[in-house]
Amino acid sequence: MGIVATLSLVPAAPVPTALAGGTDTVDGAQTVEIADGVEAQKVSQESYTAATGPQTLVAGGTNVDWAKLVLIDGDWPVTEENITFMMRWTRQENGADNWWNRNNPLNNGQGSGGGSGLGSYVDLVEAAFYAAQNIKSGRYPAVDAALQRGDSADATAQAIWASPWASSHYGYGTHWSSRPYEVIEAPAEAWGR
Incomplete structure (x- = not known):
């Protein structure tokens, strides 16, 4: 149950921009089809700083x-x-x-x-x-x-x-x-x- 809950919190992998909106091959072995209008997800880049307390x-x-x-x-x-x-x-x-x-x-x-x-x-x-x-x-x-x-x-x-x-x-x-x-x-x- 804990593993399923953890996996549900993991964000989906971003779609490579080369594949968005069409069909392309990856390493010549697989075909990936993506519906038109689907855009790559934006990934949040959090930033942290440390200060002496x-x-x-x-x-x-x-x-x-x-x-x-x-x-x-x-x-x-x-x-x-x-x-x-x-x-x-x-x-x-x-x-x-x-x-x-x-x-x-x-x-x-x-x-x-x-x-x-x-x-x-x-x-x-x-x-x-x-x-x-x-x-x-x-x-x-x-x-x-x-x-x-x-x-x-x-x-x-x-x-x-x-x-x-x-x-x-x-x-x-x-x-x-x-x-x-x-x-x-x-x-x-x-x-x-």
């Missing part, structure tokens, strides 16, 4: 994973330029070796209990959510727009320098490093694992 990023546990999580939470494209910008920014705020400091990599005040950015979050997942929420709040429209374009880490950096995020404005670039970033894993407890 929060659980995968938390399991990875690195600063690159956190940067991607912020981008996903902000609904910005996860491009190499956006990741590079986020990596440079977190390095400016807390340094590379302690980027997860206080579970607040960007020294964000929103939702952290420290309006000046010195608060902390329960874990890095919450920190990513609040960082994205703060950037999208309307107070940083040029940063939001640059991240939405996702095409230039340098242009996004210039947007953050010109914004009120840091009162120092990162010296308008003089206190900003563009050297390659290091991938560093945070302790499991910083991720709430």
Whole structure:
């Protein structure tokens, strides 16, 4: 019974266009006759894509994973330029070796209990959510727009320098490093694992 049910769900094989509307031979051994007006069936070509989800990023546990999580939470494209910008920014705020400091990599005040950015979050997942929420709040429209374009880490950096995020404005670039970033894993407890 199960085999019959399964076979009834299998779509009919498409009719080759060479055979539609006439008679033709296949391998010279058989004759196939198809009534006039019969057209080949259209076959649906489904498409699937995969995206990195929060659980995968938390399991990875690195600063690159956190940067991607912020981008996903902000609904910005996860491009190499956006990741590079986020990596440079977190390095400016807390340094590379302690980027997860206080579970607040960007020294964000929103939702952290420290309006000046010195608060902390329960874990890095919450920190990513609040960082994205703060950037999208309307107070940083040029940063939001640059991240939405996702095409230039340098242009996004210039947007953050010109914004009120840091009162120092990162010296308008003089206190900003563009050297390659290091991938560093945070302790499991910083991720709430």
